[in-house]
Amino acid sequence: MEDISVAIIGKPNVGKSTLFNKILSKNISLVDNIPGTTKDIIEQRIFYKNNSFLIFDTGGLKKKSKSKSEEQTYITKNTLQAIYKSNIVFFLVEANAGLTKADKQICRFILDKGKGLVFIINKIDLTENSREVVKEYFYSNVDLFDDALLHEPVSMNSVISGFPNKIFELALEIFRNSNKNINSKFLNIVIQNLVLKNRIPISNKYRPKIKFIKQVSTSPMIFKVFGSQLNKISHDYKRYLCKGILKKTNIKGVRVFLKFISAKNPYVAN
Ligand SMILES: Nc1nc2c(ncn2[C@@H]2O[C@H](COP(=O)(O)OP(=O)(O)OP(=O)(O)O)[C@@H](O)[C@H]2O)c(=O)[nH]1
Ligand SMILES: [Mg+2]
Numbered sequence: 495m496e497d498i499s500v501a502i503i504g505k506p507n508v509g510k511s512t513l514f515n516k517i518l519s520k521n522i523s524l525v526d527n528i529p530g531t532t533k534d535i536i537e538q539r540i541f542y543k544n545n546s547f548l549i550f551d552t553g554g555l556k557k558k559s560k561s562k563s564e565e566q567t568y569i570t571k572n573t574l575q576a577i578y579k580s581n582i583v584f585f586l587v588e589a590n591a592g593l594t595k596a597d598k599q600i601c602r603f604i605l606d607k608g609k610g611l612v613f614i615i616n617k618i619d620l621t622e623n624s625r626e627v628v629k630e631y632f633y634s635n636v637d638l639f640d641d642a643l644l645h646e647p648v649s650m651n652s653v654i655s656g657f658p659n660k661i662f663e664l665a666l667e668i669f670r671n672s673n674k675n676i677n678s679k680f681l682n683i684v685i686q687n688l689v690l691k692n693r694i695p696i697s698n699k700y701r702p703k704i705k706f707i708k709q710v711s712t713s714p715m716i717f718k719v720f721g722s723q724l725n726k727i728s729h730d731y732k733r734y735l736c737k738g739i740l741k742k743t744n745i746k747g748v749r750v751f752l753k754f755i756s757a758k759n760p761y762v763a764n
Contacts, residue, residue: 497539497548498669501576503600504586505555506530509616512652513586514538514551519657523551535576542662550576555600577603581672581713582610582665589621589628589649593635605642605749608714610668612661612747613647625649641736642749668747672713676743681707681717688738697726705757715750724754 502510506529514523514536523536536551552573577583583604587597604611615632618625632647645668648660685707694702702723710718717739736750 495546497546498582498665499548499550499580500582500584500665501550501552501573501580502584502586503552503555503573503577503604504616505588505591505596506553508586508588508591509652510586511536511551513584513614513616513658514549516652516655516658517549519655535572543666545666547662547665550580552576555596577607577609580609582612582668584612584614584661584665586614586616587632589615589618589623593632598636601636608672608749608751610665610672610748611642611644612664612668613644614661615647615649616652618649619651619653641733641740643737643740643746645746664747669713671745672715672748674715674743674745675712676709676715678708681709681739684739684742685719685735688735692731692734694727694731697723697728700726702726710753715745715748717750717752719752719754720757721754722756724756727754 502514504510507527511523511525511532515521515525518538518540522538524531530553532551532553534553538549540547540549553570555570555573585597585601585604587593601611601613613632613636615628618628621628623631629647629649633644636644636647645664648658648664650658650661652658685704689704694704700723702721704719704721704724706720707717710716719735732752732754735752739750740746
């Protein structure tokens with residue numbers, strides 16, 4: 495049986511190791527109130543509903559240092575390694591801390607690498623706001639990713655014991671979805687409807703034309719789109735197509751990737 499690999503990622507002290515221990519029902523990873531407690535990646539296997547999960551606890555994300563580019567400063571080598579090795583990332587934030595630019599960047603990075611994302615709000619016991627208000631705040635902020643649809647965040651108090659079923663249900667759903675083969679006929683109806691609803695803008699007197707779409711890979715989900723002058727389609731329009739496909743197929747927690755392939759047209763000057 496192949497493992498579903500899961501990396502627990504988040505800023506120092508958000509409760510990654512606490513969640514890791516809770517998942518394993520054992521105190522394996524050191525928990526402390528000092529940020530930077532976990533140094534190396536710790537990995538353990540668990541079984542949930544006949545699936546084997548390999549869980550990585552990570553040292554998390556470093557504070558910003560001014561010398562490097564922003565992405566580098568937040569994502570350390572260990573974290574990067576864990577993200578690359580994983581199918582799914584459990585991304586933790588603290589309820590009281592708010593969603594920072596760094597959090598958003600890392601979520602974006604995770605999705606861009608084709609990984610599934612489960613967004614978890616921890617230390618919900620420390621906030622005065624209701625769960626709903628906190629969830630709504632984070633949800634409306636992470637929903638900015640318009641080429642990926644996220645699930646509603648899971649809110650939790652990770653120091654309360656008990657296996658976090660909800661998180662694993664989401665992980666399973668995301669994993670299954672990212673391994674789905676979408677019916678070609680359906681996919682083509684979806685994309686033609688998207689184009690009908692919102693026409694591709696004209697570029698250089700020519701309107702790019704989409705003729706056909708087909709899925710070429712699962713996990714990550716990659717689709718090839720065939721047509722003419724497709725290199726003229728704007729970034730925004732590509733995002734519109736991605737989001738439309740995700741909505742119609744009801745896939746959340748992962749990105750889809752579109753590759754545009756234009757037929758050579760001898761009548762159009764370059
Ligand atoms: N009140 C409250 N405290 C929590 C919760 N989850 C974790 N903590 C506490 O937060 C502190 C940090 O927890 P860790 O699990 O060590 O955090 P971490 O993200 O692994 O930290 P690093 O390894 O340093 O990156 C500990 O004192 C935990 O007991 C929670 O849901 N509520
Ligand atoms: Mg830790």
